Amino acid sequence: MSNLLAVRNLKVTDLRNQAEIIHGVSFELKKNSCLGIVGESGSGKSMTAKAMLGLTNPWLRSQGTAELSNEHGVLDLLQQDESTLRAIRGQRICMILQDAMSAFDPLAKIGSQMSETFIENKGICRSEARSMVLAALQMVNMPEPEQVLKKYSHQLSGGMLQRCMVATALAMKPDIIVADEPTTALDSINQRLVVEEFKLLRQETGTALIFISHDLGVVQHLADQVLVMRSGERVEYGEARSTFKNPQHEYTKYLIDSRLEMSKSFQKAMKRGAASA
């Protein structure tokens, strides 16, 4: 299958002090597949995604190529002007930001912000947009969606805002969804639900997914390929299954071990129950 997105040797430099933040990261994203990016905070996971979409601060310079292909041809995202990028970000690549609290406008109600996205990018009217918003919110199991529409961002919890953002991206059905820690603020039921929604969307529309997370369990569940990053560098890149089973790099091993240590008690308690039942 052909690559939907091919990022080659992506470098990000801080122009203020000439420091290189991302040191030449390369990866590919095939149609209808999921790439998981894991690593600790400050490893450059989010920066990589943002640089690709032209969402970095003005003092950062991105170099390399990020080729987005479709039936009409190939487009290097890093060479596009702002208005083209804006259209691409709205319709072909959706990004779910990590910090849900600051991603919404505090002065507008959630309902109008979500419908604004649909009106702008899908060219539909206000009432159509409203029913689309309601359907989207129901998809992510939002309690009392009618009430949520009327609220401002500070009246909702982080987890609820995150679900609003996920709902918006899912309803847009873009070519690629870039999800930056979309499930960290959610409890296990809603986490499972959002993850299943991503899976379903992928099956139905072939949307490819770049899933940035430090939760190895979720990444293992979703991703076909995995990219492990540390301090702006690609530490390991390969098939998710083999990477988790047989990590090549010390750092990957360390991440896996700390995760296993934390889930040990839980697994043990559940296994004990399974044995006695």
Added chain:
Amino acid sequence: MPNLIEIKNIGKSYLKAGRNFRDTKVKVLKGVTFTIEEGLCVGLIGESGSGKSTLTRLILGLEKPDKGNGAILIKGLPVRQWIKANQGKMSVVFQDYTSSINPQYTVRETLEEPMRAMGHKGNLDGKIDVLLDKVSLSLDLKDRYAHELSGGQVQRVCIARAISTNPKFIVLDEAISSLDVSVQTQVLNLLHKLRLDMKMTYLFVAHDLQAVAHLCNKIVFLYRGEVVEEVMSWDLANAQNEYAKSLLASVIPFEV
């Protein structure tokens, strides 16, 4: 084990959003009852909007519960009365570490403040070294500001600040949720060790079941403002409530 905190039939409502809001109230907590035993770590788990944060604010005495026959008693005293009589014996660590630390304070000043408030005078350097050592932070960090530290380090400073007054009871409100998994494990292990060393009681509020099971002895499930299940963590698999069961079943495990 004797009870440290008794939460009896607590209710809390907020005003509803939107126009004509004056008359309508949303009940966030509906008769919550459970106990926190001395020396244990009790986990409080529930989905976003289930009332976890509201409950912690009530326990911390930051807000008052609805009038009624409910009460929160610490060692038999109402919360605010107990806090007044036992300054510094209750601490809290919040999820959002960046906004819970004054950006104009160095680590030293951050840690000094609660001790000064408790009436300590003179040079506190020795005490601060001990505190930093307890949370495994390097002593070189003393004169740094919060923005010069990593997230895990700032959260350790918050923990050091919380234990600086030798508290009996600490509320950990999503204290590890903003940290990386590898750092989460380190901080959880640190919290566990501190609790045993200093004979403290924890209320650990979180949404990550695996973390809760790792740290806590008892787990309380909160759903839509009600306690639906109370279970010892080794006995998790025997949870009876449907909601608790589906939470447990939804965990996406990491296996190799």
